[in-house]
Amino acid sequence: MFRFIGRRLVACVVLVVVIAGITFLLAFSGTGNVARNLLGESATPDQLAAKNAELGLDKPLLAQLGTWAEHALHGDLGISWFTNEPVAQAIANRLPVTLSMVVLAVALTALISVGLGVAAAVRGGWLDRVIQVLSVAGFALPNFWVALVLVVFFSVTLGVLPATGYVRLSESPGSWAAALVLPVASLVIGSTASAAQQVRGAVIDVLRQDFVRTLRARGISPRSVLFRHALRNAASPALTVLSLQFIALLGGAVVIEKVFAIPGLGTLTINAALQGDVPVLMGVVVTLVVLVVIVNLVIDVISGWVNPKVRVQ
Amino acid sequence: MLIRRCSALLAAAALVVGAGACSGAGASQSASKTLTIAAVLDNNSFDPTQLNIGNQMQYWSPVFDTLLTRDKDNKLQPWLATSWKYDAKRTTLNLELKSGVKFTDGTPFDATVVKDNLTNLAAGTGQNSYMSRSIATYQIVSPTELNLKLKAPDPGLVDYLASVGGVMASPKSLKSPTVATVPVGSGPYELDKTGTVAGSTYTYKRNPGYWNTAAFPYDKIVIKPMTDLTARLNAIKSGQVNGTLTDTNSLADAQRSGLTANTTPVNWNGLLLMDRDGKLVPALKDLRVRKAINYAFDREAILKNVSHGQGALTTQIFNAAGDGYDQALDSTYNYDPAKAKQLLAEAGYADGFAITMPESPGFAQYNAIIEQQLGAIGIKVKWVKVPANAVIPEILSGKYPVAFMTLGSQSAWQDIQKAVTRKSPWNPLKAGDPQLDKLLATAQNAPEAQLPAAMKAVSKWLVDNAWFDPWYRENSVYLSDARTAVAMQAYNVAPSINSFSPKE
Numbered sequence: 001m002f003r004f005i006g007r008r009l010v011a012c013v014v015l016v017v018v019i020a021g022i023t024f025l026l027a028f029s030g031t032g033n034v035a036r037n038l039l040g041e042s043a044t045p046d047q048l049a050a051k052n053a054e055l056g057l058d059k060p061l062l063a064q065l066g067t068w069a070e071h072a073l074h075g076d077l078g079i080s081w082f083t084n085e086p087v088a089q090a091i092a093n094r095l096p097v098t099l100s101m102v103v104l105a106v107a108l109t110a111l112i113s114v115g116l117g118v119a120a121a122v123r124g125g126w127l128d129r130v131i132q133v134l135s136v137a138g139f140a141l142p143n144f145w146v147a148l149v150l151v152v153f154f155s156v157t158l159g160v161l162p163a164t165g166y167v168r169l170s171e172s173p174g175s176w177a178a179a180l181v182l183p184v185a186s187l188v189i190g191s192t193a194s195a196a197q198q199v200r201g202a203v204i205d206v207l208r209q210d211f212v213r214t215l216r217a218r219g220i221s222p223r224s225v226l227f228r229h230a231l232r233n234a235a236s237p238a239l240t241v242l243s244l245q246f247i248a249l250l251g252g253a254v255v256i257e258k259v260f261a262i263p264g265l266g267t268l269t270i271n272a273a274l275q276g277d278v279p280v281l282m283g284v285v286v287t288l289v290v291l292v293v294i295v296n297l298v299i300d301v302i303s304g305w306v307n308p309k310v311r312v313q
Numbered sequence: 314m315l316i317r318r319c320s321a322l323l324a325a326a327a328l329v330v331g332a333g334a335c336s337g338a339g340a341s342q343s344a345s346k347t348l349t350i351a352a353v354l355d356n357n358s359f360d361p362t363q364l365n366i367g368n369q370m371q372y373w374s375p376v377f378d379t380l381l382t383r384d385k386d387n388k389l390q391p392w393l394a395t396s397w398k399y400d401a402k403r404t405t406l407n408l409e410l411k412s413g414v415k416f417t418d419g420t421p422f423d424a425t426v427v428k429d430n431l432t433n434l435a436a437g438t439g440q441n442s443y444m445s446r447s448i449a450t451y452q453i454v455s456p457t458e459l460n461l462k463l464k465a466p467d468p469g470l471v472d473y474l475a476s477v478g479g480v481m482a483s484p485k486s487l488k489s490p491t492v493a494t495v496p497v498g499s500g501p502y503e504l505d506k507t508g509t510v511a512g513s514t515y516t517y518k519r520n521p522g523y524w525n526t527a528a529f530p531y532d533k534i535v536i537k538p539m540t541d542l543t544a545r546l547n548a549i550k551s552g553q554v555n556g557t558l559t560d561t562n563s564l565a566d567a568q569r570s571g572l573t574a575n576t577t578p579v580n581w582n583g584l585l586l587m588d589r590d591g592k593l594v595p596a597l598k599d600l601r602v603r604k605a606i607n608y609a610f611d612r613e614a615i616l617k618n619v620s621h622g623q624g625a626l627t628t629q630i631f632n633a634a635g636d637g638y639d640q641a642l643d644s645t646y647n648y649d650p651a652k653a654k655q656l657l658a659e660a661g662y663a664d665g666f667a668i669t670m671p672e673s674p675g676f677a678q679y680n681a682i683i684e685q686q687l688g689a690i691g692i693k694v695k696w697v698k699v700p701a702n703a704v705i706p707e708i709l710s711g712k713y714p715v716a717f718m719t720l721g722s723q724s725a726w727q728d729i730q731k732a733v734t735r736k737s738p739w740n741p742l743k744a745g746d747p748q749l750d751k752l753l754a755t756a757q758n759a760p761e762a763q764l765p766a767a768m769k770a771v772s773k774w775l776v777d778n779a780w781f782d783p784w785y786r787e788n789s790v791y792l793s794d795a796r797t798a799v800a801m802q803a804y805n806v807a808p809s810i811n812s813f814s815p816k817e
């Protein structure tokens with residue numbers, strides 16, 4: 001098990017380094033206008049040159065990458081070029097916001113999709129068909145459109161939930177939860193639709209296998225067959241789907257944060273990308289990659305623990 | 314069992330949500346003396362050398378006093394400076410200062426502080442450093458009086474003193490490592506660090522020692538940066554904020570929702586005809602060609618269909634509230650494609666010619682119109698795609714003969730510095746004309762009483778010589794809810810904090 005985790009960790013580090021390098025090169029290829037955007041239209045060529053020197057943009061690209069990597073390894077992700085906020089602080093402020101939303105969405109997705117997927121697989125018939133139709137509909141609806149519909153109905157028309165913003169959990173747990181209801185619901189509708197189908201398929205596959213027939217022949221109760229044996233075997237693909245959902249939800253959160261004006265990593269990323277704020281962009285990308293890598297690692301470990309065959313693979 | 318547990322969890326979640334809903338939505342309504350607004354941009358900095366006008370003004374106007382201010386009629390009024398007066402040559406500006414004012418760190422405001430702030434701004438690298446760069450030396454007469462000795466007359470200086478140029482911060486804070494995040498001003502409010510999260514919420518509480526509390530009716534100001542227009546509209550419609558900026562496309566929807574639209578024309582939309590000397594496209598050196606371009610656009614239809622009628626037709630670049638505006642000029646070039654073609658033929662371009670223009674995603678709605686209306690008189694447009702955040706640097710680079718732009722307009726002299734002189738950034742090909750130089754010199758040195766006439770003469774020359782092709786002044790639209798009154802400012806897209814007041 002330790003060797004398995006070790007191999008995964010090495011792969012993770014390589015992934016982070018490669019993605020950081022590629023992002024850096026892509027991001028810096030478009031920084032030609034940063035000094036002008038920062039100093040405004042009346043800046044003289046001398047002022048522009050001084051600004052470029054101050055930001056280190058006058059050095060060769062690889063030297064800039066080396067400097068950034070050296071600082072990043074010491075925990076210094078630099079300072080935003082446009083808001084003067086330390087990047088690490090900006091991420092620390094916004095990461096809990098995005099994580100609150102995504103973790104809640106993943107948890108609810110797991111809960112609802114397992115419930116619906118198992119019900120559809122076991123009961124079959126009209127229930128299965130209804131769940132499948134709802135799943136397809138949920139999958140087809142873009143989450144930003146769902147978000148807008150929810151805002152118009154619950155916030156603007158009924159006035160029962162906030163249309164925008166985020167309240168820290170430490171400030172007011174009730175307001176925190178209220179602020180997250182609509183964004184999380186917008187994310188969950190699409191992700192549940194997709195995950196429920198996967199769970200349904202996995203459970204049906206397992207229920208058709210020989211060992212299940214044997215268990216049933218031995219007189220084990222259907223509930224025990226389902227929850228103790230079938231679900232355990234179906235857990236591996238389901239966990240993989242959920243880890244993919246986590247990554248997809250991080251991506252979806254970018255749009256949802258924008259619609260709900262939630263000050264999370266998504267909003268930070270969009271603003272940094274639009275302005276060409278490379279230090280912020282780099283910090284966010286590295287943070288997100290590390291986050292995704294950790295989630296994958298955890299899922300791999302859980303899968304390996306639940307199903308030893310995965311470790312051998 | 315599992316289903317039962319799930320139900321219990323969902324029920325618990327619903328309870329929490331229900332509790333939160335009561336405290337979440339409409340929180341801003343609980344305190345009538347709280348103003349909550351959604352801003353278009355995040356705050357860039359509280360460092361006085363980095364302050365900007367436009368949307369950024371809302372962040373710093375609660376904490377910093379300025380030397381002068383503007384009233385609702387756009388007239389300059391005393392603030393920290395109680396009076397101002399030029400000498401006959403207009404190269405020395407005398408300022409009398411208010412006494413007894415203190416910054417929030419206890420430092421008293423006096424003439425030395427004014428000098429410290431103005432020199433600090435001029436030495437800085439911010440967008441508005443130019444606002445105090447015309448000052449050569451400072452003569453401190455007393456703690457409440459000083460003379461600003463100018464290198465040359467600067468008709469824009471007093472305007473700047475009511476803006477970023479006049480911002481006064483505690484001199485102790487100017488070199489502080491926290492200058493960008495911890496503002497130390499003498500303004501009506503202080504930034505409340507505990508209620509402030511960068512990028513999310515900026516909270517301001519009253520400055521208990523403020524000298525003019527009565528002018529600021531709110532006890533608390535909350536500014537929430539929301540870059541997305543839909544989010545801002547949803548926030549104001551659902552009662553989460555009292556005011557926000559919108560665009561003309563969403564105006565009708567906002568008004569149906571019972572919101573008040575407060576408008577002011579700050580920007581002019583149209584073409585910058587930058588290649589007046591024909592360096593890139595020889596045809597543009599010919600006045601008849603530039604006039605033809607002015608006649609080519611159906612301004613009225615564009616204003617009606619693109620900006621939903623929110624604005625006023627114009628052919629001049631100066632702000633209608635400023636010295637240089639001359640209403641008589643606004644009908645100089647009425648839509649007349651036949652006349653445009655005739656002018657092109659007279660200039661020897663009956664078969665037309667081609668120009669290259671930057672194509673910005675931010676101005677996508679205008680590109681097809683430009684292509685069609687110029688095409689109708691024989692001018693073919695070749696587009697070069699430019700990312701939205703590179704549009705201004707690209708235009709200022711001097712690579713293009715013509716570009717569409719929405720350009721902010723303030724006082725006439727400010728606009729002249731921005732786009733008319735040989736050194737102006739928005740004159741990237743450095744075009745010039747001896748006659749225009751004379752008019753500019755006359756305006757620069759004109760006594761106060763003759764200043765409006767001198768500025769109008771500049772505007773007339775610019776229109777007669779078709780240096781630009783303005784179509785219309787577009788309204789900046791600021792929405793407010795039923796509890797909030799807003800007085801728009803002529804020179805700024807977003808109102809500053811003293812422009813808001815609760816409705817009785």
